[in-house]
Amino acid sequence: MGVFFDEMNGSGDRSGGGTRAPYARLEEWLATMPKELRSLKQAEAEALFRRIGITFAVYGEGGDPDRLIPFDMFPRVFSGAEWARLDRGVKQRAKALNMFLVDVYGRGEIIRAGRVPANLVYQNEAYEKAAVGFVPPKGVYSHIVGIDLVRTGPEEFFVLEDNCRTPSGVSYMLENREIMMRMFPGLFRENRIEPIDSYAEILRRTLASVAPAKCKGDPKVVILTPGHFNSAYYEHSFLADLMGVELVEGQDLFVDGEFVYARTTEGPKRVDVIYRRIDDAFLDPLCFRPDSMLGVPGLMDVYRSGGVSICSAPGAGVADDKAIYTYVPDMIRFYLGEEPILKNVPTWKCAERDDLKYVLDNLGELVVKEVHGSGGYGMLVGPKATKAEIEAFRAQLVADPSNYIAQPTLALSTVPTFVDEGVAPRHVDLRPYCLVGERIELVKGGLTRVALREGSLVVNSSQGGGVKDTWVLAE
């Protein structure tokens, strides 16, 4: 370790490399920015975020429910050519993941062909029996696919994980841009930066394109939220506002006959497409968890009889499971007959004996994650952990090996970031949001998360991560 690729300066230790082309103008900007202006702008950005109310609550951590995700003003930049490759890679992956979902809830060809083990799919907790034999409109299960990418060199991108259920964070992508444009209009005049504000319109079109067959006329789309105590509530209401659709809770919807209706001040109004931001388990207490107060009783019956579309479709989660992840390159070859454009990170499955042995022997160098975990919880970053932490984790791992996978600690790329002492490199990742409906679309941008602590590789906002505006330069 120790040598990181810096996206502005090239290799971290060879300072002679010079500024990489996409960052050329930013270097000037940085050099001419007075220090007072910087802190002034940072305060302004924070006030703006607080004023518009973008805050983030972290589950189970207590503390200030109105905490802000730190916003770093130094943008992350991709050249048009760099992005073109990511664009193809992300769309290819989103397409294959959806074909996989239709397959495993149908004939299971990929399993019959021996390319993916049957037990990983059919015994997976995320495999939804209620979805078997059902093909959602346009054959799409996952309508918003968030693909987490990391970079280790000029050409080296790896997929860290796929998010096929309800990836969050897109409101930050959009708001970061708004705030940057408001604070530094000059930067946008000097650099030719691809706009991203069509995201909401494309999302609305994508959702409308998967309206059920029984829907006649203009589909009525709603966003289903668990409610205002949810940490992503701001995002739910933000998207509803941008798309001009209703934001509903489970209690606002009810099933009557073969359709779903919203309770309005004028009486019941039919709903055709539900963009749900709640988990499968809470969708319908009659079908899944009977104790759920968040869902709509009878929803699944209407869904299966084609009275309403649910986005993402129930059961989509089986494709983004960390155990399935390792097979995604095979899926791409199997369904599309293409080589994957984006690589997977090499992964050891602790469920397998040889892999487990390797992982236990090399805990100090690996990142070990729970198969079903998310948000940076329950993971071990070997090189950053103390001896005691490693030994504690070893015990957990031995007790339940199949619950874990391990990956090498990647030398994540860095991007210059404002810190107290000035500007310093900090590690980043990238989440583009791919929209899948009648067409597959990707706006030119994504959410860049940055690990603000020096040397940290964990970018999750629950673990001290921040966000940056992400630019794609027009060619």
Add this chain to the structure above:
Amino acid sequence: MLSRTANNLYWIARYMERADTVARLLDVGSRISLIPSEHGYRSEWDSLLQASGMAEGFTAKYGDPVQRNLESWLFFDRDNPSSVASCLTAARENARIVRTAMTAQVWDALNMAFQELRQLERQERSSLDQSTLTDWVTRQSALVRGAIDANLLRDDGYNFLNLGYYLERADNTARLLDVKYYVLLPRLDFVGSGLDNYQWSTLLRAMGAQRAFHWAYGGEITAGKIADFLILNRQSPRALITCIAGAENHLSRLAKTYGKAGAAQDSVRAMLTELESETVERIFDEGLHEYLSRFIGSVAGLGTVIHEVYLGGEIS
């Protein structure tokens, strides 16, 4: 619109108006307690808490009404669901839920009130006197009101917001007026005395209506004039009849928008008709307190009907 959204809008307005009233109540209490009285100021504060329905909670938590504790209870205390802090927080939380149903300026006003409240909460209490606090609340509620009037779409949501304002104000005016009943109850012979007048004028002052009253009536302040002003005079923005007429207006607009009228419209029209033919003499014959109690009950009843018809989302 979603019934739940309408419900949130309605409660934003109710909480904002309530915060305003509680701040004014604090003002009335402080002023009344500044003049000597043979009962001591304790009884006056008691009556104030009684009328506002916040007495039990206060006694349970603090016991004796000491000015500083009263300020805490009415302004800062989250254990008191009607305190200014509780109301502003609830209004902002309701607004956060339905941000998409309001303009950025309205949200801004509600959110800024909440953010400033959090700053006040962090300040040294001794640096905040009661009149500063009251003025601050009045200003915040005016800012929200102004943002609503200036740039909110006049759609059904606007009607639900205004229903909230009018119903809460009707209830609150009746309760403020009722404070007088509790204050005076022990000694009926005070009626018409100098002390009595002072208390009435304090009440007017708390409603920001002292000058308006003089413009409208002139001369001596009498119980009869005040009752007329705060109950039956349509020129008075806080009068019960003004509030009920306002509610009637917004319910009619809803009926027109939705193309159907029902129990809510019937109920508000009955209340308005009764108020229109009411006289001060008859109110005093019935007893001011009895009249106001009955009125507060009717407003609550109207609130229930509105909830059943529009806000509860029952299948109709």
